[in-house]
Amino acid sequence: MSMLEGFLYKPKESPLHKLDPRSKAVILVFYTVTSLIYLDPIVLILLLLSVVLLSIVGKCVREWSKSVKATLTFALVIFILNVLASPGLGYTYALAMSLRFLSLAAAFSLYFLTTPPEALALSLEAAGLPRDFTLMLTLSLRFVPTLARDLQIVTDAFRSRGLKLDSGNYVERLYNFAKLLTPLIVFEIRRSLMIAEALESRGFGGAVKPSLYKPPKMSLIDYMITAGGLVALGVIVCYHLGFPQ
Amino acid sequence: MDYEDAIVVKNLYFSYNEKLVLKNINLQIKKGEIVTIMGENGAGKTTLIKHFNGLLKPKKGKVIVLGMDTSQTPVSQLARHVGMVFQNPDYQLFAETVEEEIAMALRNFGFPEEKVKARVEWALKVFELDRYRKRSPYLLSIGERKRLSIASVISYDPPIVVLDEPTAGQDFLQKEKIAELLFLLKQMKKTIVMVTHDVEFAIKRSDRIVLMADGEIIAQGPTFEIMSSIELLERARLKPPQIIETAYILKRKNILPSEISIFTPKDLVEAIAKNVDA
Structure with missing residues (x-):
């Protein structure tokens, strides 16, 4: 990370x-x-x-x-x-x-x-790029630390149930690391759905193009x-x- | 080393990125005790319990679990003795079916296959998950997922069970089921360490309370002693249980004598009845 x-x-x-x-x-x-x-x-x-x-x-x-x-x-x-x-x-x-x-x-x-990331998104928006695109960019950068934290929690939870991630041969460790992907993917999909709902409930994607509070x-x-x-x-x-x- | 103690923490210090999050922690947890660690967000509760199965290693001081020094023992070995149930069940479920989820830790610890089957059957029955055995864990309700996450730990029979926020996001019925599980674990002579903000839940189910604030233990003692101290609870930014708060107001207004101990609704009713009679 x-x-x-x-x-x-x-x-x-x-x-x-x-x-x-x-x-x-x-x-x-x-x-x-x-x-x-x-x-x-x-x-x-x-x-x-x-x-x-x-x-x-x-x-x-x-x-x-x-x-x-x-x-x-x-x-x-x-x-x-x-x-x-x-x-x-x-x-x-x-x-x-x-x-x-x-x-x-x-x-x-x-x-x-x-x-x-917010300033970058604003500048791109001011340059005429669609808001969906700029939001995608901001969110992908914003969620890097969150994803790192989620990975740490999932790793801790699995190690606590005896999954060996720091010992054994490379194939074994790779196989064990692959097990972490399931909860991580499920959790991130759930999170993205929650964010989509939260954005929609706050008017994102409405017919009116919003003005910029602080134009760059x-x-x-x-x-x-x-x-x-x-x-x-x-x-x-x-x-x-x-x-x- | 006193092996009557399940967990001994001596002068523990821990820091994340040079920020001190645990300062001079000293704690002893006896075998078979139910100890609840309480305090506001960021007080260091979860950081402390992560030391019990070696996920975090002390920067200074020692953590001894059943005679094992956690800084010298790998997590995979400590995890066999300390079962840790995390706050959010979604972070720890991965298998295709409920029974596979329970079997995972048992196989990781090398249990023979017939024993794995027997333990899985036992856990499915005790945790009322029998009818979902072939279902994906992600299709269960939040309460069932929570029970499954506890079942997948209890199934391998660790002598110490650590529960991080077991009642968070649970309705009354689910909380009662978790309380029943705690009772069952107590009968099984397990040592239980719980982290919670839920004072009402803690007052009924803990033998001892440890209060934390700003990375330090500010008080520890029998549940009633700690819960009766409004000042201590305020320092840990906790609201006292309703029964304690009500008794406190009645005592301040001289409706009840100040020396009387009130811990349960029954105590309160009896005290008021006595006062009315007098």
Whole structure:
């Protein structure tokens, strides 16, 4: 669950936290597009280093490093799979694929660590996205800690009835862990039905489109970052399309 | 070590993420006792009982269960001696049928198959779940699910039974059934530890009350002694049982003498009758 913690909003006083989710989203798109179109390890390392700098600005190095540490295992798997599956492309290619995954995960982790889900939903709603979609996004982020707590309670209940989850061989443990899924799924389905009923009883999904209590506002810095991000994105894409590698 | 004690807690400290949630807990629970732990939400009650079967290990101090140090003993071994019934039955049910649900713990503890069958039959009868044996646990009512969660623990006959909020969300009839089960467990010489906010339920069924507030035990003693102290109950943010509160008001208004002990409606009626006669 520590990996998920690195993708959950942590309230702090930092310049990155103060930015509007939309201007940060433009920078996120820049990082995503750049890591997807470039396969040069040096470019990808530079991208990764710039995210490190941003995490210092955002005062969330500790939380951010948790998610990066957890994704390192996946990056290693990607490296091994690429070496095995495409032997002709060499180690540099495999390294670039791992770095691509790492820089994407690092950038998204930083974005979610510094952006409250409610502000993100409001901004998306203000940008014209349907409310069902924004609610889905907010709820999925909101329920990560709840799901972690539920998993802990179910684990405790089963261990109390003699289920061995921390001893025995791997197959046995995996089989025992699978037993936890039944109560967890049943409970989460029941919870989602309860939430749906609670939302409907409070008028969600009515014919009238609700107005926003506090419409999100972009500051001058937000506009400057958005403009800078869009220009940088345009340059990167044009450079890539104009001079294919 | 005194083996007359089922559970001994010595200078227990526990913290979650550097926040101290249990402070210097000292407690002794004798074999065959019914002890109720009470206190407001966040007082540390559930954290304390999770130490009894080793789900949580002390940060400082010791918890000894039937002579076993919980920090040195795995949960799977302690669970055989300490049956824990969680507050919400939905978190602990998983099997396709009611009888499979009861058999789960028995198989985990390596009971021979003929014994598993015999215990399942016994539990189905005692807990009045016989007619649902082939039904999915999730199709039972909340009261039946609660009984099933207790049955699945009692079936493997642990000498200590810990119940977390056994009456939460239960109607009067279900509460009475749970009270009957407690009586049955008492007859079976089990040691029972209960966590509840339900003062009316606790006053009738406990031998001893432990009051907690802010991670500490603020008082412990015989049920009547603790329940009669309005000040102590207030400190633990609990409302006194109706009978105690009524007697307290009558004593304050000098309708009843202050030295008289009133614990049950019968005591109150007799005291009033005596006063009227006088």
